[in-house]
Amino acid sequence: MFSIPHPGNFESLKIIVDEINKFKKINKKFRKESFEVYMGFPEFIGTGRATLYKPSFEDLAKQVNYAKKNNIRFEVVINASCIGGIHLTPKGISYINWIFSQLKNIGVDSVALSDPYLVDLAKSNGLDVNVSCIALVDSLDKAMFWDEKEVYAITLDSSINRHFDIIEEIKENVSCRLKILVNEACLYKCPMRIQHFNFFSHANAQNIPALDDYYYNKCINLRVKKKELIVKSPFIRPEDLKHYKGLVDIFKISGRSHPIGWIKRVLNAYLNEKWEGNLMELLDCPRELEHFYYLDNRALDGAVEHWKSCNKLCSKCNFCKELAENALKVKN
Amino acid sequence: MKNKILKDRDEIEKFFIKLLGREIFISEMDVFASRCGCVGIMISVRGLFIDDVEIFKEKILNKLEELAKSYNINADWIFVRVLPGSDDVINIGVRELCDVCKGEYKFKKPRPDLISLKF
Ligand SMILES: [Zn+2]
Numbered sequence: 460m461f462s463i464p465h466p467g468n469f470e471s472l473k474i475i476v477d478e479i480n481k482f483k484k485i486n487k488k489f490r491k492e493s494f495e496v497y498m499g500f501p502e503f504i505g506t507g508r509a510t511l512y513k514p515s516f517e518d519l520a521k522q523v524n525y526a527k528k529n530n531i532r533f534e535v536v537i538n539a540s541c542i543g544g545i546h547l548t549p550k551g552i553s554y555i556n557w558i559f560s561q562l563k564n565i566g567v568d569s570v571a572l573s574d575p576y577l578v579d580l581a582k583s584n585g586l587d588v589n590v591s592c593i594a595l596v597d598s599l600d601k602a603m604f605w606d607e608k609e610v611y612a613i614t615l616d617s618s619i620n621r622h623f624d625i626i627e628e629i630k631e632n633v634s635c636r637l638k639i640l641v642n643e644a645c646l647y648k649c650p651m652r653i654q655h656f657n658f659f660s661h662a663n664a665q666n667i668p669a670l671d672d673y674y675y676n677k678c679i680n681l682r683v684k685k686k687e688l689i690v691k692s693p694f695i696r697p698e699d700l701k702h703y704k705g706l707v708d709i710f711k712i713s714g715r716s717h718p719i720g721w722i723k724r725v726l727n728a729y730l731n732e733k734w735e736g737n738l739m740e741l742l743d744c745p746r747e748l749e750h751f752y753y754l755d756n757r758a759l760d761g762a763v764e765h766w767k768s769c770n771k772l773c774s775k776c777n778f779c780k781e782l783a784e785n786a787l788k789v790k791n
Numbered sequence: 792m793k794n795k796i797l798k799d800r801d802e803i804e805k806f807f808i809k810l811l812g813r814e815i816f817i818s819e820m821d822v823f824a825s826r827c828g829c830v831g832i833m834i835s836v837r838g839l840f841i842d843d844v845e846i847f848k849e850k851i852l853n854k855l856e857e858l859a860k861s862y863n864i865n866a867d868w869i870f871v872r873v874l875p876g877s878d879d880v881i882n883i884g885v886r887e888l889c890d891v892c893k894g895e896y897k898f899k900k901p902r903p904d905l906i907s908l909k910f
Contacts, residue, residue, distance in 0.1 A: 671874070677877070677879065679837050680879045683837050684838065
């Protein structure tokens with residue numbers, strides 16, 4: 460299954476649905492493929508990314524109907540990494556319960572959440588839950604914790620995207636589906652990940668007049684200083700999806716805060732499992748560098764074979780550093 | 792005007808790359824007018840650090856003054872903006888200050904994240 464970022468407005472959903480239908484028409488292989496869209500729902504709880512559109516329940520209901528008519532699952536993302544404690548107050552609990560019951564009535568297929576308490580509330584409202592990547596599930600122990608809550612799916616922490624041994628171990632021991640982010644290109648084991656998500660969670664929900672996104676700017680500068688960080692970031696190339704089939708069930712494309720034309724381009728590349736040219740053009744977060752770097756997708760052919768058996772002891776390896784020297788060029 | 796801004800962004804990027812001998816990116820260059828009456832140029836830079844600016848301060852100032860002049864902007868105040876508590880430079884600004892802002896910004900460090908190179 461493919462999980463597709465949806466910016467949130469009906470026009471964008473129609474474009475995504477048209478695109479999927481086009482694929483199903485021209486290629487037999489996609490007739491059996493299933494699809495879902497996911498969109499942010501930034502009520503007071505916030506989400507882990509910038510959300511550009513706040514739908515009303517009425518608007519949401521129309522969109523869910525439309526997606527269902529087209530055989531597409533509809534997921535709503537409420538995955539703030541920090542809720543500031545209000546979810547455990549009597550007022551907070553009844554408000555969140557009310558939101559969940561509305562989502563259930565509307566017919567939303569699942570909710571992406573990162574807080575175990577919210578997962579319990581959603582389940583008790585009859586909703587299916589996808590554990591968000593923001594829950595940072597990077598080990599079997601964490602995966603078992605969520606699996607015991609009988610969730611619909613777990614989205615793995617992208618930091619283990621190239622740790623095939625860990626993914627295998629999780630796959631063998633849980634009964635829920637596994638989802639993997641294919642084109643998120645955050646820093647490998649980013650030391651600022653949780654702080655950045657916390658910042659987003661509050662900035663989204665409370666309109667904080669922040670002076671600066673410190674983490675974003677720092678992230679960009681780190682990659683200009685050490686360009687191998689771009690190659691080390693745990694994206695999965697369209698051509699390499701086949702290495703994950705059987706291990707994970709859902710390929711999630713990241714990028715719901717990008718324009719619809721970008722989403723179409725990335726969706727096409729991953730459905731075709733093929734991309735020619737600058738791989739930076741498919742990577743979400745941070746997109747800013749796509750204008751400065753050319754990451755030759757062909758030069759990365761076969762690298763996945765190394766990553767499959769790599770023990771990630773980088774100081775003794777240098778594979779990614781040498782690969783970056785070859786594959787990554789500064790654009791003129 | 793459009794072509795001039797495009798050319799100037801490219802040129803200022805090349806200037807920094809040549810000056811420092813490594814990659815420096817200028818992701819955006821804006822020429823702006825504020826409600827208060829200030830006019831200026833704002834440059835978003837990636838890969839530049841305070842040390843670089845201090846070592847090459849004179850050359851950088853000359854280049855920015857020349858750039859401002861080409862837009863008929865008086866370079867009253869030239870500054871860099873850093874990420875709080877770090878030495879990462881993320882913006883370079885050249886500004887012809889209005890009377891109100893003159894009183895507010897003409898200091899060596901008018902705000903913890905701003906360092907004046909010329910004031
Ligand atoms: Zn002013």
